[in-house]
Amino acid sequence: TWAVLARGVVGLVAMYAVSPWKIGFSYSSAVLKKLLRFGLPYQINTVIAVLKDDLMTIVLGKIIGTTGLGYLGWAKKWAEQPLRFFMDNVSKVAFPAFSRLQDDKEKLKKSVEKTLFFLCFLTFPVLVGFSTLAPQMVKIIPRYLKWQPAVLALYFYCFNSAWATVSTSMTNLLNAIGHVKKTFKLMIMWLGLTWLIIPILAVKFGYNGVAFGVGIISLSSVVAVIMAKKLVNFALLDSVGKPLFASFALALFLYFLRFWEGGYLIISFKVLSGAIIYLFFSYLLKGRILLKDISLIWHEIKQKN
Template sequence: MPNLKSQAVFGLVWTFAQQFGTQLVSFIVSIFLARLLLPEQFGLIGMIAVFIHVGDALLKSGLTQSLIRNTDIEQDDYATVFYYNLGASIILYFVAYFSAPLIANFYEEPVLTPLVQLYCLVFIISAFTAVQQTRMTIEMDFKKQTIISIPSIIIGGITGIVLAINGFGVWSLVWNQLVTAVIRSIQFWIYSDWKPTWEFNVKKFKVHFNFGYKITLSTLIQRIFANLYILVIGKFFSAAQVGFYTRAETMKNLPVTNLTMALEKVTFPLFSKIQNDTEKLKRVYRKVIMMVIFVIAPFMLSLGVLAEPIFRILFTEKWLPAVPYFQILCISGIFYPLHIYNSNVFMVKGRTDIFLRLTIVKQVLLVLGVIVGLQFGVLGLMWSQVVVSIVSFFIIGHYTSKMINYSAWAQILDILPMLGVSIFVAACMYFLDLYINKASDIVRILTGALMSIVFYLGLSYLFNFKTLMDFKDLIPAKKR
């Protein structure tokens, strides 16, 4: 039997391959689509994002998290959750279908009615795979998930590009997602050795529901309020502004969300196995936090400095208004992993009640931030995200301290040296870019990237950052 460390390392390699492989393909597809389509067309999809994300939160419910956390799962557990997800997805689709005209009226965009009615079919398609994917996650079989995900993204992406070339406009974005979901669902049924049996255990449903409904409610609240910015921008500004914001948000999420979620897929089942050893959980958690910030902080700040040439070379001049949005979001992106992993502690410890209460507190802060930020336009809304993210982190960290004795201030002190070096390197990049700003975009990007890597790694070695050794320990030693 492989030990926890070897399982985690192996799982980490494949979940990174899945997360970044699929996102790299998606990113390449988005580059082609961004060149072929207008910001307004992306803005239309952005306007319905909140409803898609709400549905996704319901289907990727806390019931599947309960399956991962529980160490004594049987066939009827899986079947029960499967039929719940399937039934919920059908109900959810019809709610979305009949609500579509109301959504279109809210934004005063009639085309949103058929868009919502077609796009939301993805709910039912995805419900067929939730349990199969959960089983693979429990088994830490991320290799198989990678093999499933990448072809799905490629086929869906090719479909979207072909339709965009042939003048389908915003519909190419919808069919891109639907085809991806269909191909993915088919493959999960082919590769998974689990098939649902005709049984539904009410008693076990209550067990999983009692654990999971708080996570589901928390996720729902998070998804709704995370898309509050899109709702507000779509209502008070133009579809193009929504397009610029969603493009900036997508660019920010490429490194931040993917690195965080890739690690979360491995660390949540790993943390669950050591949930009763608080000292060990704290040790492993602290190491994960420091490793993530070691990578995320310099990367996000560097991207912010080089945002203008990056956007121009990838998406063309028409997307440059998204640059200041992206630069501000890069700052809030650094705190995103801290939110996710602190929240994981509550779930691992079974304190979903705290998780739910803190989610509500965060969203109250978010609403206050939106109200204040709106007074200063779209950029004011962006800066409100940064402030809310920082304040929320300290509130969550207060409760994390009670769970594993690792407070927000202790976490800040641990990551402060890496943040300081990252800011210094970004400042050096900024002045270097000012000096060579007459050069081509490629030269600016390559020069800035090379300088930041050399400076950051060099200073990390000079200051003897322990995290460098932690990364080295992940590399398997050669057998003699």
């Protein structure tokens, strides 16, 4: 403790000796307005997210009960795992990169395309795997047997996470290039849709109705894509379409194997063979640049961590 304190004092004295300045208070209304113009909507977005998610959870507890909330919590947790893991890591690289390149539209466009592709490339197949293998997994893992009624909800939440992979990237882009007010408008839209749709479906169809409503609302992510593309004309088909096509091939492959049930060995085979199928189609669509892009982005993530 004393060493840290001494280091701080010595550092302060040394900096002042090298470059002295007059100590005092200053105020700039122009700087304050600039900071508030970005910071205020950005912080309000956090409040809106709480109103949209956490407050809704309290309301749903009254409608579908604790059991229903438990099923939804399990489905949401697993569906959001790949999104949270990959998104959190990639965002550390993407946000400052987008901000730094905002005045160079061509480089920003390429950066958005690579980031979006990388996220979709990693997230989509995991979501497909969760969706197709979940019914078998809950049967062979004893502690997951009680979650069988939540499998349908898991499908809807996985669908939502697939859309969120794209929409979160778009809001991240909008914030990074200073269009936080557009993100604010999107948050207001999602808040309104959530409170309009979810309670009604919860009353009529229970917890599965809630999950279905989440899936419906996720389709509004198209608005975020349209907003972002007006500012940065990135290639959506190349960034999202190709991972989506490869994931569709993976889904078909696992669908044809759905009747081949068994223990951990069978599931391991499905995962391994599914990964090979997915990588094959991805390489077929992207070519050698796939390996180069993955290596580049992975290197950036490791540097940030």
